[in-house]
Amino acid sequence: MNTIESVAVIGLGYIGLPTAAILAGNGINVTGVDVNSDTVDSVRRGEVPFVEPDLASYVAGAVSQHKLSASTETPSAQAYIVAVPTPFNADHTADVTYIKAAARGIAPQLVGGELIILESTSPPGTTQLLGDYLVSLRPDLSLDGVEGKPSIHVAHCPERVLPGRIMIELVTNDRIVGGLTPEAAQLAKALYTVFCQGEILVTDAATAEMAKLVENSYRDVNIAFANELSVISDKLGINVWELIKLANHHPRVNILQPGPGVGGHCIAVDPWFIVAAAPDEARLIRQARETNDSKPDWVVKKALESVGHILSPKIAVLGLAFKANIDDLRESPAVAIVERLSAKLDGGDLLVVEPHVDQLPRQLAGAANVSLHALEPAIAMADMVLLLVDHDDFKELNRELLAGKPLLDTRGIWE
Numbered sequence: 001m002n003t004i005e006s007v008a009v010i011g012l013g014y015i016g017l018p019t020a021a022i023l024a025g026n027g028i029n030v031t032g033v034d035v036n037s038d039t040v041d042s043v044r045r046g047e048v049p050f051v052e053p054d055l056a057s058y059v060a061g062a063v064s065q066h067k068l069s070a071s072t073e074t075p076s077a078q079a080y081i082v083a084v085p086t087p088f089n090a091d092h093t094a095d096v097t098y099i100k101a102a103a104r105g106i107a108p109q110l111v112g113g114e115l116i117i118l119e120s121t122s123p124p125g126t127t128q129l130l131g132d133y134l135v136s137l138r139p140d141l142s143l144d145g146v147e148g149k150p151s152i153h154v155a156h157c158p159e160r161v162l163p164g165r166i167m168i169e170l171v172t173n174d175r176i177v178g179g180l181t182p183e184a185a186q187l188a189k190a191l192y193t194v195f196c197q198g199e200i201l202v203t204d205a206a207t208a209e210m211a212k213l214v215e216n217s218y219r220d221v222n223i224a225f226a227n228e229l230s231v232i233s234d235k236l237g238i239n240v241w242e243l244i245k246l247a248n249h250h251p252r253v254n255i256l257q258p259g260p261g262v263g264g265h266c267i268a269v270d271p272w273f274i275v276a277a278a279p280d281e282a283r284l285i286r287q288a289r290e291t292n293d294s295k296p297d298w299v300v301k302k303a304l305e306s307v308g309h310i311l312s313p314k315i316a317v318l319g320l321a322f323k324a325n326i327d328d329l330r331e332s333p334a335v336a337i338v339e340r341l342s343a344k345l346d347g348g349d350l351l352v353v354e355p356h357v358d359q360l361p362r363q364l365a366g367a368a369n370v371s372l373h374a375l376e377p378a379i380a381m382a383d384m385v386l387l388l389v390d391h392d393d394f395k396e397l398n399r400e401l402l403a404g405k406p407l408l409d410t411r412g413i414w415e
């Protein structure tokens, strides 16, 4: 049974703010902490600084009930949930500086007995690193009560919610909770029981860290297989979409769909944390990353071949987001493709269509041959159409508008 009544959530982004709001909505006194004072100000006003269905009403309700407050300073609390970014460095190792900064805010508040949960996606060993770091900042405390020092309880609980469904999946998903000690795991389990109706599965911290990474690597490896099939099929003159559809009729085969590469901040990032942890052993996982990361260059090559005979070609490029029907351009292979095409196109223009944004991202904004357009005018002007994202707007396009134009459909919506 949960005995924790006060929680500080460190990092009020896509993960931290929904978690803070749902805990507060279930009666816990929550302080959300963020280094970004604009974020803190919006939460204090009961507003959400980004788009996530239903989150706004949770935040507004919890703030008006005085269950959720926000601060740039970490307060004293019975439990801390750390949900700060874990990007990767240039060498693909994880950047844990945000986690350490969060720990420096927590350490002075500790008296012993607190629960500290790392929710950020992390390489195996990071929860131990967080625990060791906290104890190095507070040598009067321990992780296991040795030498009679009061202990703090440190656990990892990876987050697996899908943006767009976060408020539903926070409640319904099963969760994995891994403790540095069994007691830490049980305390964390009890806290999540406050709002989580899924099964809460208890393990050690390193296994919980790996479980999250393995889930995303599983998908990455499967997509790499599909992407490799798409390149082989193109060479052999076979329609890869039909090929996969036919193969998937086998009762034990389920090949995922190829695409222009793999994007987003999870599948394109997390497998590298496994590679960094076991570089000599994670050969398939590394190869999958490299296969998926090489797909944008293949798409660029195919697009250039397709317009090679045209002087100053105009290419309509449909989509920039990393997946369908969202506005998130982080780690998007479509953005990388436009950037590389822009550099390689000798004369000509890239007429980009992205219905979910109203301006080009920073990487493309300075390119003279890249501009943002509405769908139908871009297609009318184009010598060739390159489809990079399977947005519904593109699926609903009148196919007659494409008549006579060479198409490169990396998502298979027109095949």
Ligand SMILES: NC(=O)c1ccc[n+]([C@@H]2O[C@H](COP(=O)([O-])OP(=O)(O)OC[C@H]3O[C@@H](n4cnc5c(N)ncnc54)[C@H](O)[C@@H]3O)[C@@H](O)[C@H]2O)c1
Pocket (backbone or CB within 6 Å): 010, 011, 012, 013, 014, 015, 016, 033, 034, 035, 036, 039, 083, 084, 085, 086, 098, 101, 102, 119, 120, 121, 122, 159, 160, 161, 162, 163, 265, 266
């Ligand atoms: N967004 C997702 O769909 C998703 C899903 C599963 C796991 N994750 C993981 O959850 C973690 C957080 O991701 P996110 O999408 O919420 O990130 P985000 O960028 O949306 O939010 C992170 C927040 O942390 C704040 N921050 C940074 N350093 C801080 C510090 N020292 N103290 C307080 N606040 C600080 C930032 O200002 C920002 O508001 C990452 O490890 C990510 O990989 C994200």
